[in-house]
Amino acid sequence: MQLLTLLSDFGWQDSYVGILKGVILGILPTATIVDLTHGIPPQDIAVARFQLLMAYAYFPPGAIHVAIVDPGVGSQRRAIAVQTENAYFVAPDNGLLSGVLAQQAIVQAVELTNADYWRSASPSTTFHGRDIFAPVAAYLAKGIPIEALGTPIDPASLVQLQFPLRQLSRNTYHGCIQAIDHFGNLITNFPAAFVQGWSWQLQFQQTRYPGQFTYADVRQGSPIGLIGSHGYLELAINRGNAQAILQAEVGDTIELQMSD
Structure with missing residues (x-):
């Protein structure tokens, strides 16, 4: 599958979104990239969670969804990739995926620790979208198996956003x-x-x-x-x-x- 979607709080005023696409296309020139939205309010993980939850099911099985709203960028929060029954998700482990993963059975999840699939072994502490998430997603789309991307993690350990019901x-x-x-x-x-x-x-x-x-x-x-x-x-x-x-x-x- 060479279909990737992008969701972020980057907006359109700066070149950040274009840079993500440039990194992906540099690795996989034949990729099809769909922008879900880049209008998430800055650092608003809850809004990002819901927008991804609303959108992912409308894409073909095997699509790779890259979601980057990352107020903890550069900290100890994990960068992750998750394979579900129908899709792949690449994102920070901050609760952004919790809506989707409540609906989708997890096949496997990894922390993105293998720098061979990063843009640089010394990534920027402020732009993991460029240096980790985008290249990892491109390599996934290129056929690299998810288990090659890093260390397996227990799905139960993934961060959850709680909405009591x-x-x-x-x-x-x-x-x-x-x-x-x-x-x-x-x-x-x-x-x-x-x-x-x-x-x-x-x-x-x-x-x-x-x-x-x-x-x-x-x-x-x-x-x-x-x-x-x-x-x-x-x-x-x-x-x-x-x-x-x-x-x-x-x-x-x-x-x-x-x-x-």
């Missing part, structure tokens, strides 16, 4: 906001499957918001609960920004209430 009763769950998108929609960690066959509402900051089907089911400027295209329940405002209006943040508690 618990069932209080047959009809009630406590969860949280796991992501906020570009439109200000508040994406919860309640899977859409929870409400199949139920009427439902979200309670946030002591106010209840009934679940509907489309934004247009409420008047412009009114809040609404929806099943998002990503497969989770969300709290939105028709033609408005729920984050700004409700002063919400990732991690805030939210409740799901269901009825027959």
